[in-house]
């Protein structure tokens with residue numbers, strides 16, 4: 001049985017334009033130790049997907065579908081049971097460490113709080129666990145102590161505190177939502193290494209969310225590409241990044257300047273995707289990408305595409321996916 | 329060779345930090361440490377380095393928005409910090425800045441006409457409302473917006489469109505220098521590509537000179553001809569973009585380039601190993617000594633100078 005199965009997940013939120021479905025029919029499943037990436041541009045629904053898994057969506061939202069954690073649909077649980085899963089079985093590192101940490105509380109207290117909440121430990125045991133965690137994330141108590149406040153730490157150190165809190169109760173699943181977006185590349189490298197090592201050594205499943213294709217390429221084994229709340233392409237990172245089939249995935253890759261561009265004789269213009277992401281209330285009836293897609297067929301504007309198989313475990317939601325010849 | 333458009337000469341910038349005790353001398357933070365650079369007509373100069381290294385401080389000084397503690401900037405041979413205020417005001421039309429934040433940098437209460445026309449007030453000749461409106465409409469179409477967008481407000485535009493508005497405002501006085509401080513960093517990659525393409529087209533059309541600041545090394549490699557790497561307020565390496573990206577000599581530059589995650593999952597490149605500092609850093613030391621895997625005893629008591637030939641300069645005793 002899979003550790004986590006997400007089936008037909010849809011989320012509707014109240015927006016300025018009334019209720020809008022911001023996540024539509026998301027499906028994926030994970031085993032222990034899997035590393036999955038979610039990639040896509042701002043507003044495509046990456047964080048909302050993560051918040052749905054954590055049962056942290058706004059109160060006035062509606063969620064449909066199933067989120068099955070070890071055989072139990074957590075969308076059907078009462079709030080007490082959900083609390084014992086959140087933080088305990090699924091840990092999360094948030095997009096903005098400064099807003100997720102309490103600015104007026106010492107870091108030691110913040111980390112021990114997340115332990116108190118779930119593990120019934122004595123004071124002494126808690127302290128031991130905190131010190132073990134701080135070692136793991138590279139902020140050894142002997143060197144940093146526990147009574148620093150978040151503002152006294154660098155961005156990378158704050159993110160390490162967040163990681164310590166997220167893994168405090170040995171969760172089976174760790175969700176990292178843009179864990180390095182605010183950091184310098186050298187610090188990013190350290191934090192990604194840390195997250196990867198923690199996942200590898202504990203068998204924790206990892207969901208890493210980023211808009212940075214490089215970050216996903218180097219940390220995730222499988223990837224889901226999202227556009228306007230839907231998955232458009234999914235598969236092993238190798239397949240999707242080396243043999244992309246969806247015009248949007250292809251567009252993303254040709255829009256980024258590659259390291260090494262300065263040796264090319266003629267620096268080509270970047271391929272930008274024409275137009276812009278449609279607003280939620282203005283999404284077209286058929287394929288959401290149709291207005292920007294150079295491969296659109298007539299059917300694309302009428303009917304949403306279903307998943308088709310490109311290779312084993314490599315799926316694309318498109319009527320006219322790219323073939324090898326198209327990419328030459 | 330032709331005189332450079334911008335000559336940055338020996339810039340130091342000290343910030344006074346708040347006093348901890350009443351009678352204490354205010355502590356000083358040195359944000360820039362003897363910066364020398366030349367920007368040539370029609371080229372792009374990239375500035376890279378980690379957060380807090382002094383990139384924006386340098387940008388503000390080049391724009392004469394802030395005064396250096398010592399050193400100066402020559403724009404077209406004229407000393408920006410040694411001229412009457414009125415003259416500087418008129419000179420400003422020739423250099424403009426595009427900021428990072430497409431949301432924060434546009435006044436939400438002004439319409440697009442008001443925002444884009446604002447720099448026209450620095451011009452000597454006074455323009456009528458109709459003339460202004462015509463100039464704004466023209467520049468808006470040039471950056472890919474509609475001439476009829478003049479009555480709209482910033483919130484009616486997407487992030488990429490707002491950045492186009494910021495570029496239109498910067499271009500309206502027909503400047504020769506544009507300083508772009510993280511101008512595309514907040515944009516999604518597909519929008520970023522549109523804005524970068526636009527900036528490169530405009531450069532070709534008007535022979536613009538760019539000072540391009542970004543923490544994204546692949547973007548800097550893509551758009552610039554020359555690049556300087558700053559570490560703690562000092563240039564540690566400088567050269568043509570091609571040589572610097574393909575044969576980085578300074579350990580810090582090498583660390584930076586290795587840290588960029590490759591989009592090809594097959595490319596597991598050699599990673600940076602954690603550095604255990606072997607030497608104690610003093611005020612005399614090379615600023616990078618505590619993060620350097622090549623540090624030797626020489627680096628403890630001396631800071632290396634920026635030296636080199638063929639325009640590839642590096643500040644390191646053990647560069648290779």
Ligand SMILES: Nc1ncnc2c1ncn2[C@@H]1O[C@H](COP(=O)(O)OP(=O)(O)OP(=O)(O)O)[C@@H](O)[C@H]1O
Pocket residue numbers: 013014015022040041042043044045046047048049058095211280
């Ligand atoms: N609390 C909310 N109320 C209403 N709409 C929301 C709310 N939070 C997010 N949305 C909308 O839901 C959509 C998905 O947002 P989400 O935060 O998941 O995007 P994201 O992919 O994480 O983007 P980013 O890369 O910018 O973090 C967006 O259109 C957003 O405007």
Ligand SMILES: Nc1ncnc2c1ncn2[C@@H]1O[C@H](COP(=O)(O)OP(=O)(O)OP(=O)(O)O)[C@@H](O)[C@H]1O
Pocket residue numbers: 343344345357359377378379380381382383384385386543
């Ligand atoms: N007004 C000020 N007073 C005191 N210190 C300042 C002031 N402005 C900047 N600094 C300091 O000077 C240093 C350089 O700042 P600057 O904004 O130039 O960095 P940066 O390279 O642009 O960083 P980022 O990539 O984060 O934008 C920083 O350490 C900053 O804290």
Ligand code: SF4
Pocket residue numbers: 246247248287288289290291293294295296297300305317318319320321
């Ligand atoms: S379904 Fe049609 S419009 Fe949508 S991405 Fe595929 S080809 Fe383009």
Ligand code: SF4
Pocket residue numbers: 579580614615616617620621622623624627632643644645646647
């Ligand atoms: S001078 Fe010494 S410490 Fe400084 S970068 Fe070079 S090798 Fe490293």
Ligand SMILES: [Mg+2]
Pocket residue numbers: 046047048095177
């Ligand atoms: Mg998000």
Ligand SMILES: [Mg+2]
Pocket residue numbers: 383384385509
């Ligand atoms: Mg800055």
